[in-house]
Amino acid sequence: MSAPISNDDGIREPAVTAWFREHVPATHGSLRFERIPGGRSNLTYSVTDENGTRWVLRRPPLGMAHSASHNVLREAAVLGRLRDTPVPVPVVVGTCGDESVTGAPFFVMDHIDGHVLRDPEAVRAALRVEQRGEVARSLVRALADLHTVDPREVGWGALAERDDYLARQLRRWNTQWEKDRIRDLDDLRRAHDRLLDRIPPQTVSRVVHGDFRLDNCIVTGDARLGGILDWELATVGDPLADLGQLLVYWAQPDDEVCALENPPTRVDSFPTRDELVALYLEFTRPEDVPDIDYYLAFNWWKIACIVEGVYTRTLSGAMGDTDRTAESFGEQAKRLAAQAWHIAQRL
Incomplete structure (x- = not known):
């Protein structure tokens, strides 16, 4: 279950929405951002446009944009390396190293329908x-x-x-x-x-x-x-x-x-x-x-x-x-x- 985004929860909605419109061609209309709970390392968000298309956005924890342990651009590169292997991984659709957008680097990947079995x-x-x-x-x-x-x-x-x-x-x-x-x-x-x-x-x-x-x-x-x-x-x-x-x-x-x-x-x-x-x-x-x-x-x-x-x-x-x-x-x-x-x- 996702949680609503507050102003201090790591997403600057207008700037990230503008980034989506420029870098993710499939984006249609306004975007809805929801924090996905459960992850204790990088912060993870569900992003949904007006057509119901969904993506997942990953960024470092607040205040840790430059931590080597939370390098989301490196994580995106790993996913890219494994894309054509037998290993099932999400497809990365875009990366952003410009911290002015939302205070830290982030990447966006396709949403995979299914269940995360946390408990x-x-x-x-x-x-x-x-x-x-x-x-x-x-x-x-x-x-x-x-x-x-x-x-x-x-x-x-x-x-x-x-x-x-x-x-x-x-x-x-x-x-x-x-x-x-x-x-x-x-x-x-x-x-x-x-x-x-x-x-x-x-x-x-x-x-x-x-x-x-x-x-x-x-x-x-x-x-x-x-x-x-x-x-x-x-x-x-x-x-x-x-x-x-x-x-x-x-x-x-x-x-x-x-x-x-x-x-x-x-x-x-x-x-x-x-x-x-x-x-x-x-x-x-x-x-x-x-x-x-x-x-x-x-x-x-x-x-x-x-x-x-x-x-x-x-x-x-x-x-x-x-x-x-x-x-x-x-x-x-x-x-x-x-x-x-x-x-x-x-x-």
Whole structure:
């Protein structure tokens, strides 16, 4: 469900409307802008013209127009690189680097009809019980298809030669946390040090989404994967990091700690995490069966860093109006950091 736009919510309607009329030829008449809730990174809006044609606009959080972690023009470039691959992605129809239009760079992409399954209620409303396994299979198939893309063939030649993805990620997120943090989290720090000390060798370089989970996808009415969203963290690296992230977000009904507050997969008839791993191995057929414990611990730690950043930004007002309090994000970050340290101790 979308939310009405206020004057301080990141969209300067007259200027953005004028930009649409100049750069998106299909625009007809006036535009209606609505904030799409749920995203905790870049801000996302539904844009509808008088003919009912819809687009989606993405821009950085308020006050973070120049943050490397929220570079929406880079995200648009990633979508362009993947357009002619088997990976289902939205089509970018325009980009704007002129911050005078709405205070930050932004890009516009086609709207994909379907459902974002953010919670169990959305799953029950959109999917019959017998469709849930097929959606999971489509999700893992799309991840495997992404990991078959040769980064050299889609414009990532230099990064494709590197094998230090996990070290780069540990450095990036730890630096981000140290720069912005307003408190200390011992579990976050201890998990980082353990992960840094036990980095496994990277055997292959592939395009990595960086935030791959069910609620970052559009599921169509016939239970297919219509598109993968939220590519701002995409790069080239170790594909097992994506698999680990999917597993961390894939909550099961009996889980005590979940990466999301109300995870969509915590309902009956979805496959288990072990079954997802089996599907991924069936689709990718690696020479050796990987040990994914490191990738689980790494992703619990990374998600804790991300949620801690949301906590900090929400406290400062950079996220605009949200459906949760800053304190709820703070408590969630603590739980995630504790889970990361718990699993890291097994390494």
